Amino acid sequence: MVDDGKRTLDDVIEGADIFLGCSGPKVLTQEMVKKMARAPMILALANPEPEILPPLAKEVRPDAIICTGRSDYPNQVNNVLCFPFIFRGALDVGATAINEEMKLAAVRAIAELAHAEQSEVVASAYGDQDLSFGPEYIIPKPFDPRLIVKIAPAVAKAAMESGVATRPIADFDVYIDKLTEFVYKTNLFMKPIFSQARKAPKRVVLPEGEEARVLHATQELVTLGLAKPILIGRPNVIEMRIQKLGLQIKAGVDFEIVNNESDPRFKEYWTEYFQIMKRRGVTQEQAQRALISNPTVIGAIMVQRGEADAMICGTVGDYHEHFSVVKNVFGYRDGVHTAGAMNALLLPSGNTFIADTYVNDEPDAEELAEITLMAAETVRRFGIEPRVALLSHSNFGSSDCPSSSKMRQALELVRERAPELMIDGEMHGDAALVEAIRNDRMPDSPLKGSANILVMPNMEAARISYNLLRVSSSEGVTVGPVLMGVAKPVHVLTPIASVRRIVNMVALAVVEAQTNRCNSFLTLTLTLNIQGKRFSCNILVKFITEFANNKKISI
DSSP, X not given: OOOOOOOSHHXXXXXXXXXXXXXXXXXXXXXXXXXXXXXXXXXEOOSSSOSSOHXXXXXXXXXXXXXXXXXXXXXXXXXXXTHHHHHHHHHHTTOSOOOHHHHHHHHHHHHHHHHSOOOHHHHHHHTTOOOSSBTTBSSOOTTOTTHHHHHHHHHHHHHHHTTOOSSOOSOHHHHHHHHHHHHOTTHHHHHHHHHHHHHSOEEEEESOTTSHHHHHHHHHHHHHTOEEEEEESOHHHHHHHHHHHTOOOXXXXXXXXXXXXXXXXXXXXXXXXXXXHGGXXXXXXXXXXXXXXXXXXXXXXXXXXXXXXXXXXXXXXOHHHHHHHHHHHHOBOTTOOOOEEEEEEEETTEEEEEEOSSXXXXXXXXXXXXXXXXHHHHHXXXXXXXXXXXXXXXXXXXOOSHHHHHHHHHHHHHHHHOTTSEEEEEEOHHHHHOHHHHHHHOTTOSOOSOOSEEEOSSHHHHHHHHHHHHHHTSTTOEEEEEEESBSSSEEEOOTTOOHHHHHHHHHHHHHHHHHTTTTSEEEXXXXXXXXXXXXXXXXXXXXXXXXXXXXXXXX
């Protein structure tokens, strides 16, 4: 070994590519940083004050890439980035040790995530900061929710491949789905919808295509293979925001853009819109202005013309303005005379659906019956057997006021049309959710267990109940609003909709478009007599010409 006589940091720093320190404050000086190689990497990890503060290093070397252990500077190096997820992957395969292969797998997963598109959770927390890969962002943020989904499986695989796993994972897709439940609490609830949507993704138009949440959702939809997004907006604005958000989607490859300022189809669009609205006081000039000023009109006409299969709107603006466009362009599905909105709350005690949260101010008995039947049909799509309670201030006939009377009338109508449906009412909220309370008042109630669909007497009661439960009990974990009764697969969201809620509702719209649920299916109720016992069941039958002509069809 040759003694080169270099004894201090200042002696050896010249030409260095990397400085790695975990010592104390002010160990690295500006003069030393000046001597380092081009674009040096400085890992000044002493806490609470690093070896050199990033502003001082940048002052003399603007090309430096700097990491510290502090959250108030870019590129925070923190144990929380890896330790919890290394342990998670190791424990899930029963690893007998944490070896170098597992550590390297974690490092590579973190590096891959740094190159990935920006997480909407991190983006909302850091506002306008540029969080795309570069000198100021070479490490993911410590609370990026995707860390567990990326690192734990990588560590588990490395443990299996290096021979230290005692419980190998047979199906990593299932394992990753399970981990995703820690990130998105709606994941398990939406699983049957996502699985079906992936089988045949449909074209879904998103009128608020310039919105950051919509762009994040588009990235998710493309990554998960759930839909073929169509964004309405100005191409230059969309491209600029994709770059700013660090997303990895490309117009013309991953999604389509409809330019809301100059699409060549606009004359055809406003002409068709005018034909729909001309008997409702809309002139040709007003139809043209509506198309230019309201992207929801563009999206609705695209669905009506078959240029898109479904639409999700409402992330900007008033719910009822969007719904008005939807109702005017599409109308109601066959056999239905009203629409309704339902929200799902993922509560600790179970999933609860509330209707009608957005459409009808004071529905009558007939409308309530239709809303109830549509709600039950929608809940079945999630693989859940509906148990319906019609709520009122009255408890099983204790009041004869108009509000409680219409709930009793609605119950009679529902039982006539769907005798197999588990439903009862009118009742108090506690009786709906607690079987013992209900049985004390109505021992022979056909409703068993806790009701999972709560049909309210009016929108006021529905909205108040939903928002109270959303804030106090569900930690904000909700799905919807699900729009029911419209002739096309369309849903109107609200301005508070998260990225995940947009993704969830797009997936639901895709499944509805796949089955053409809105227009071409009828639900038949059959009553079977098996060994002296009566059973009722629903069969979904496609309404085809042969059926309409009373010809024989096979079921």
